[in-house]
Amino acid sequence: MSHTACMARLLASAVHDMRNILAVIRESAGLAQDITRFGDGSAASRKELEISLDEVRRQVVLAAQLAEGLEFMAQNGPPRGSLSQSGATGDKSNSCDLARVCRLFCRMAARQARAAQIRLECAENTEPVWMESRPMPVLHCLLDVLDSCVSVGGKVDLHLAATQQEGATGIAVRVSGGDNEALALSALTACLRPIQGMTCARLLSTGPGTFFLVLPTGEEG
Amino acid sequence: MFCKIRQQLARLLDISEGLSPAHYRALRRLMTFLMVSVSVTPLLVLSAFSHIQYSRMVEQELEAPLDTLARKSRASLELFLGERFSTVSFIAHAHSFASLNHPDAFRRVFLALTSEFHGFVDMGLVNAEGHQVDYVGPYQLKGADYAGQPWLREAEIKGRYISNVFLGLRDFPHMVMAVHRLEADGTRWTLRVTIDISQLEKALMPTGPDRETDVFLCDGNNILQTNSRLYGKALEKLPLSLPPVGLEPAVHHLNADGQQLLVGTALLSGTDLRLVAVKSGPEALRPWTSLQSELILVLCGGIVIIVLVSHFLMKALVARLQAADEHRAAITAQMEHQHKLSSIGRLAAGVAHEINNPLAVILEKAGLAQDILRLSPSNGNQPQADSLLPLLDGIERTVLRARNITRRLLGFSRRMEASCQPLRLEQIIAESLDFLGNEAAHRGVEITVRLPENLPDVVSDQSQLQQVFLNLLGNALDALEGQQAGRIEIDGKLSDTETVLITVRDNGKGMSPEMLRHIFEPFYSSKREKGTGLGMFITYAIIRRLGGDIVVHSQQDAGTTVHVSLPVHAQVISEA
Amino acid sequence: MDILLVDDELDFIEPLAQRLRLRGYKARFATNGEALLDQLAKSPPDVLVLDWGMPGLSGPILLERIHTGWPTLPLVILSGYNTPKGLRQENWPQIREVLTKPLHFNGFLEILEGVCPSRGNTVPQQGDNA
Known part of the structure; x- marks a missing residue:
């Protein structure tokens, strides 16, 4: 899969999801309007109102994350200071927060994962995991991993966590559950053809059902 | 004609993408031809020129000795005869x-004569009546009668x-x-x-015998007076036809029996x-002809070398040029690719940025709505509704705004999405036929x-492949224009494990070998009014880029x- | 705390100001650079929240003007861009924080507090999770 194809797919997913989000916001806002207009002022309707407004805000957060993910593809470097804690400086540096990238990947690829009945999850990192790399190649690798699972029919649980293992920075991939666990495992074992800009990314087996995606540092995106 | 060559050359040198091998062959032939002619022409001109000059000089050189010989011989003979x-x-x-x-006296005189001068055979004394008395x-011959003989009469008169x-x-x-004497x-x-x-005869060769x-x-009357080495003995008729004689010695070129002769003549006075x-001629010219044949050999050798060198060079x-062009095309494609990547990135980033603002608006309004709900006094619905409704309206409007922003990206990503995926050829062909279905039925x-x-499915770029089939089918339809019982047959098969072969056949008006040669060239179209002439050119480029043929x-x-x-697994050239 | 908000997007800045007011802060806003400078001249706030990507007088030039007039005024920069163009935070010690839109409201409040600890205003604690 070429870089372009990868970008395109992530872009497409993100855009579709974004549109969905906007639709949900619209609906929720519409609902809130209706409650306000036709409600009876009771505590119950106020509660409902609050719930819809909550929904709106939640969706906005998701959308913002998607937007962040989109920005990754411009390869301008990591975003800073968003809805979570403020990030570090680094306008055009070649580093990114692997945890954030992971999270955003899960967000952007959610629809594709769903289509293959794969449950894609990301660990909740509280601390950033910094890496000397542009985000795009990382996304590309992750998409490759997802593709491998899709190619054997999906139906697995994939859990990603940005982490450091034995001095190397990478993403831990855990395959569990689902009907296709065995197939997915074997697919992943043979995974990761060299991709542009990340010729030494390797997927290592680190235990039953777990892999470690080693990402080289200092690579050009 | 030079204009045409120049145009041709310009066209061939003008580089465009999707270069066909025929193009390079033509270029090579043209360049070889030009190089050879430019090298050989001055050579030939120079050779011809020096040939003319040299032969003229040689002629002169040959004539001179003969002329001298003639003069000297004449002088010598005149002296001889004069003396006698x-x-x-x-x-x-x-x-x-x-x-x-x-x-006795007569004999004495004769002996005295012959002792001094050679060549006298006899002497006779002829009297007035013509009798030889001595x-x-x-x-x-004593007593011979010469009376009335012409020589005697001439002697007596002159x-x-x-x-x-x-x-x-x-x-x-x-x-x-x-000698006649009147006492x-x-x-x-x-x-x-x-x-x-x-x-x-001895006096003829004053400069020594010359073989x-x-x-x-x-x-x-062209009767030989002395023995000629080549033309017979004395008193035989000279087989040559000599040009008319002038007073001055001259050298002539004669052609006798196909042989070139140099002839010097001189009239003996009196x-x-x-x-x-x-x-x-050939004898005389032998040094020249041998030189000439050597030169011709060298000239031919030179020309052969020029041609060979030109050809291989x-x-x-x-x-090299072809390789460089292809490399450049690949690099350009790669650059385009990179550019495309960066433009996608930019587009995505642009959308992301733009969308943040509406999102912020929505968030604040929703937040405010919630705040109003929670923080303002909860007595009655109305005052809250008054402030809430405009907020919620605002949210709706902003959502629409955001949606518009994503529309751009949506269109782009749709086009991009089909960049490299497994495709069912059946489907692609069917879709292409869909496009052209009406036209086909109409005709x-x-x-x-x-x-x-x-x-098998071909892993490739959908939109490009579609373009290819649209082009081929469109061409087939055009070829069938105005024809009854037009047929287009599309066949497919696996030509080997890694390659799929699709054949599009029509029974239309076909193409001449001339057109076939130029078919992949840009702006070469058999449809004068319709089309840009780029169809097959682009098709060729796409297919080559997809790794096919x-x-x-x-x-x-x-x-x-x-x-x-097409390869089953796309090796999209110059893409990663 | 007197907060001055500056953003050209009225639909954004108005609700934000209102929300702050609901929590007892004094919040006013301007929608362009000139108006901001006017307001600063008339009555400087305790903290200035400034949108980076505005049309007209904005960005580094505006920053320069603010710095010239009010070098000790704490700034919080907002941006629709995750990486605001032309902003080098290290050059401006005035800038306490750079935030991206959409805003995380609670986080925003925390930052404001950190910049300028509250001096007598009611800050009702809510369980917002935005």
Whole structure:
């Protein structure tokens, strides 16, 4: 899969999801309007109102994350200071927060994962995991991993966590559950053809059902 | 004509993408031709020029010695004859008839004569009546009667006579000189001598014997007077036809029996005799011709070398050029690719940025709505509703705004999404046929598609592949224009484990070999008004980029067949 | 705390100001650079929240003007861009924080407090999770 194809797919997913989000916001806002207009002022309707407004805000957060993910593809470097804690400086540096990238990947690829009945999850990192790399190649690798699972029919649980293992920075991939666990495992074992800009990314087996995606540092995106 | 060549060259050198091999072959041929002609033409011109100059010079060189020889020989002969004649004349005038008319005296004079001068054979004394009253010599000619003979008459009239060479009574070629004397007392008598030709012949070659040149004398009737090495003995007819004689010695070029001859002639003054020096042309020209053949050999060798060098040089150069062009095309494609990547990135980033603002608005409004709900006094619905509704309206509007922003990206990503995925050729062909279906039906064209069930999916770029098939099918339809019972057949098969072969065949008007040669060139279109001429050019480029190949066969008025082979696994060239 | 908000997007800045007011802060806003400078001249706030990507007078030039006039005024920069163009935070010690839109409201409040600890205003604690 070429870089372009990868970008395109992530872009497409993100855009579709974004549109969905906007639709949900619209609906929720519409609902809130209706409650306000036709409600009876009771505590119950106020509660409902609050719930819809909550929904709106939640969706906005998701959308913002998607937007962040989109920005990754411009390869301008990591975003800073968003809805979570403020990030570090680094306008055009070649580093990114692997945890954030992971999270955003899960967000952007959610629809594709769903289509293959794969449950894609990301660990909740509280601390950033910094890496000397542009985000795009990382996304590309992750998409490759997802593709491998899709190619054997999906139906697995994939859990990603940005982490450091034995001095190397990478993403831990855990395959569990689902009907296709065995197939997915074997697919992943043979995974990761060299991709542009990340010729030494390797997927290592680190235990039953777990892999470690080693990402080289200092690579050009 | 130069204009055409220049145009042709410009066209060939003008680089465009999707370069066909024919283009490079043509370029190579043209360049070789130009190089050879530019190298060879001055060579030939120079050779011709120096050939002309040199042959002219050689001619002159050859003529000169002959001319000199002729002159010298003439001088020598004139001297010889002059001397002899003077002697005879002296004798005739120094003696009287009476004093000479004694055999002893006569013999004494003759002996004195011959002791000094060679060549006298005999001497005779002829009286007024024409009787030879005295004779000294090897023949029995005393008492011979010459009365009335022309020579005698001429001698008597002119006072002197020199004959041409003749056989006469003596049965060998000789020449006669006679001096007629009229004494004071009226006695008339003639002194006659015979001269041996061999002495004459000796005088012919004053510069020594020359084996290459044949020098001889002949008379006005082309009768040889002396022995000629090449043309016969004395008194035989000269087989050559000599040009008319002038007073001055001259050198002529004769063609006798296909042989080139150089002939120098000189007239002996006072006689009818002509000195002829003959040198055979080829003989004379041998040094020149041998030089010439050497030069021609060198010239030919040179030309051959020029042609060979040009050919191989141009072959290498054009191959290099082709490689460079392809490399450049690949690099350009790669750059385009990179550019595309970065533009996607930019677009995505642009959308992301733009969308943040509306999102922020929505968030604040929703937040405020919630705050109003929670933080303001909860007495009655109305005041809250008043502030809430506009907020919620605002949210709706903003959502629409955000949606518009994503529309751009949506369109783009849709086009991009099909960049590299497994494609069912059946589907692509079917979709292309969909596009052209109306037109096909309108023209009464029957289209059959035969694809095997197990034709594997081709991993490739959908939009590009579609473009290819649209182009091919469109061309097929155009070829069938105005034709009854038009047919288009599409076949597919697995030509080997990694390649799929699709064939599009039509029975339309086909193409001439000329058109077939140029088919992949840009702006070469058989449809004058319609089309940009870029269809096949782009198709070729796409297919090559997808790692496949395309071959076209066509026969005029019979139809065209296009074979497209595609790799099952796309090696999209210059993409990662 | 007196907060001055500057953003050209009225639909954004108005609700934000209102929300702050609901929590007892004094919040006013301007929608362009000139108006901001006017307001600063008339009555400087305790903290200035400034949108980076505005049309007209904005960005580094505006920053320069603010710095010249009010070098000790704490700034919080907002941006729709995750990486505001032309902003080098290290050059401006005035800038306490750079935030991206959409705003995380609670985080925003925390930052404001950190910049300028509250001096007598009611800050009702809510369980917002935005």
